[in-house]
Amino acid sequence: MKRSRLLAVATLAAMFAASFTPTTSPSRTGASHASAFSAVETLARRAEKDTWMRDSPDSPFNLPSHKIVFSPLHYFPPDASWAFESKLTVYDKQEPITILDTKGSVRHGALYGCLTFKKNGTGHVLRVYRMPTRDGVYYGIWFTDRTTGVSTYDVGRYLDFELSTDPDHVYTIDFNEAYNPYCAYSSAYACAVPRKEDHIDLAVTAGEKKWHD
Numbered sequence: 001m002k003r004s005r006l007l008a009v010a011t012l013a014a015m016f017a018a019s020f021t022p023t024t025s026p027s028r029t030g031a032s033h034a035s036a037f038s039a040v041e042t043l044a045r046r047a048e049k050d051t052w053m054r055d056s057p058d059s060p061f062n063l064p065s066h067k068i069v070f071s072p073l074h075y076f077p078p079d080a081s082w083a084f085e086s087k088l089t090v091y092d093k094q095e096p097i098t099i100l101d102t103k104g105s106v107r108h109g110a111l112y113g114c115l116t117f118k119k120n121g122t123g124h125v126l127r128v129y130r131m132p133t134r135d136g137v138y139y140g141i142w143f144t145d146r147t148t149g150v151s152t153y154d155v156g157r158y159l160d161f162e163l164s165t166d167p168d169h170v171y172t173i174d175f176n177e178a179y180n181p182y183c184a185y186s187s188a189y190a191c192a193v194p195r196k197e198d199h200i201d202l203a204v205t206a207g208e209k210k211w212h213d
């Protein structure tokens with residue numbers, strides 16, 4: 001898979017495992033069917049990710065002290081109706097927040113802004129967090145929805161987010177790219193637990209499913 005995405009996944013895992021050592025509307029805001037969506041490319045990225053997860057020494061399955069037998073990841077079928085476009089609203093006052101991880105540790109950051117999208121006539125919000133890392137800062141999105149704990153990972157899922165310096169930049173929100181944090185595969189990792197404010201009151205039937213029951 002693309003190195004930039006792999007680095008983003010690895011950065012997120014490292015950040016929350018610090019304690020562990022071993023079609024577009026004119027407004028282009030919340031628009032559905034992001035123009036760049038491709039089911040073929042989505043399936044290709046998933047196949048590449050499986051290969052990386054199985055073979056890379058940086059994979060959570062291949063941690064030397066905590067090896068896990070790999071089996072392919074599970075997904076909902078690609079669906080263009082789960083791809084949206086939105087501008088970023090940056091909050092004037094960036095509220096300090098506390099995030100707990102799956103091992104009970106505390107992480108501090110700030111609520112940086114939000115993206116919006118509309119599904120079935122109802123608007124929804126995705127919050128963007130600014131979190132410190134060893135090398136600077138990380139901008140992250142995590143969420144729960146009505147599938148959480150049913151067909152998707154009990155803790156929640158993540159979306160990659162790369163901040164643009166252009167204030168008019170239009171971001172793609174593609175839930176087909178929603179993925180599980182490393183703790184979904186291995187208890188060696190601690191991952192951010194989405195806050196109650198991050199819940200989407202919708203069954204997001206796109207992206208990665210539970211790896212195992």
